[in-house]
Amino acid sequence: MGYSAAIAGASGYAGGELLRLLLGHPEIEIGTLTAGSNAGTPLIQHQPHLLPLADRVLAPTTVEELRGHDVVYLALPHGQSADIAQQLGDDVLVVDCGADFRLNDASAWERFYGTPHAGTWPYGLPELPGQRDRLAGARRVAVPGCHVTVATLALFPGLAEQLVEPDLTVVAVTGTSGAGKAPKPNLIGSEIMGALSPYGVGGTHRHNPEIVQNLTSVTGEPVKLSFTPVLAPLPRGILATCTAPLKDGVTPAQVRAAYETTYADEPFTRLLPEGTWPSTAMTLAANTTLLQVTVDADAGRMVVVAALDNLTKGTAGGAVQSTNVALGLPEETGLPLAAVAP
Ligand SMILES: NC(=O)C1=CN([C@@H]2O[C@H](COP(=O)(O)OP(=O)(O)OC[C@H]3O[C@@H](n4cnc5c(N)ncnc54)[C@H](OP(=O)(O)O)[C@@H]3O)[C@@H](O)[C@H]2O)C=CC1
Numbered sequence: 001m002g003y004s005a006a007i008a009g010a011s012g013y014a015g016g017e018l019l020r021l022l023l024g025h026p027e028i029e030i031g032t033l034t035a036g037s038n039a040g041t042p043l044i045q046h047q048p049h050l051l052p053l054a055d056r057v058l059a060p061t062t063v064e065e066l067r068g069h070d071v072v073y074l075a076l077p078h079g080q081s082a083d084i085a086q087q088l089g090d091d092v093l094v095v096d097c098g099a100d101f102r103l104n105d106a107s108a109w110e111r112f113y114g115t116p117h118a119g120t121w122p123y124g125l126p127e128l129p130g131q132r133d134r135l136a137g138a139r140r141v142a143v144p145g146c147h148v149t150v151a152t153l154a155l156f157p158g159l160a161e162q163l164v165e166p167d168l169t170v171v172a173v174t175g176t177s178g179a180g181k182a183p184k185p186n187l188i189g190s191e192i193m194g195a196l197s198p199y200g201v202g203g204t205h206r207h208n209p210e211i212v213q214n215l216t217s218v219t220g221e222p223v224k225l226s227f228t229p230v231l232a233p234l235p236r237g238i239l240a241t242c243t244a245p246l247k248d249g250v251t252p253a254q255v256r257a258a259y260e261t262t263y264a265d266e267p268f269t270r271l272l273p274e275g276t277w278p279s280t281a282m283t284l285a286a287n288t289t290l291l292q293v294t295v296d297a298d299a300g301r302m303v304v305v306a307a308l309d310n311l312t313k314g315t316a317g318g319a320v321q322s323t324n325v326a327l328g329l330p331e332e333t334g335l336p337l338a339a340v341a342p
């Protein structure tokens, strides 16, 4: 094994998925695992699916515990990363699954998160144009939000190829693990089961500025976005339906060709054969984003449907993918392409 990795937040959902993936990574050895209030307890109590790590005990989340590794993954609540990262050397690769270092615009951060902006790190979405070069050799990586990954991958090819107007709608149906393990008032089992519930409606969700940032970086012009997340009674997965007005004269063949070309060589993002629509089940536990694109001629809009697993490509898989790029390893190392079915 070439590298050692510590995981802060190992008792949580993102930490658990990182561990599941790293157990299959041939170049990364799992080092210290830390938690907050659950420090001192066995990992297996919180992650009973991770039997190979049954002998591990969670340490407290301190810089001393995290030091001495080549890679440190932070899978902590927002706002916890800056202090730790500052105390880790510039030679350590720090990969933050939280939001703290994703946004360029301090005023957007303050508006949506309500705290002072900590800064901006290289953004962990290798599929974005030019991003692999920015991630190669990086020692700090900000992993995107899960809704942001799916919406960005669904929309940027149409925008980059100037096929659609930058006036976008995204409706993303999401599983509950996106909200983390900590109890939440809108995540009471008997109220979630059997219900679909919108939240963060009307441009208020904190992923709005992040999606806009990514898509603006591709178009170079302002982007208008209406984003609506919808909570669904399933543990993991996001299915996003994304639309944009077609520019005059653009044909369905041009739209399909743009997506085929953009994703032809991408290891994890695939345009499905015509007529096959993505579902969350097709991406379960895989690091994939599956897409289908069509044109609604009557509405004059491009329609892209995209699915991913919020814990795999949407968090931990994306984090490992960017780790591979940053360390100069083959990008696919340790990352599953095959999902679980049925
Ligand atoms: N879930 C998802 O789909 C996605 C999550 N993310 C991001 O990943 C990060 C982790 O999310 P997730 O795993 O879902 O959250 P969880 O609530 O499931 O896990 C949070 C983890 O952080 C630890 N923790 C909480 N408070 C503290 C503290 N004060 N000091 C040290 N450790 C603490 C918890 O430890 P303990 O068990 O001891 O409380 C636990 O290990 C978040 O920033 C989230 O936004 C990003 C994209 C998608």
Ligand SMILES: CC(=O)N[C@@H](CCC(=O)OP(=O)(O)O)C(=O)O
Residues within 6 Å of the ligand: 097, 098, 099, 144, 145, 146, 147, 174, 175, 176, 177, 178, 179, 180, 229, 231
């Ligand atoms: C179901 C649910 O609540 N999902 C979360 C997605 C969290 C995520 O992607 O992570 P960050 O918080 O790190 O951005 C949400 O919509 O806020």
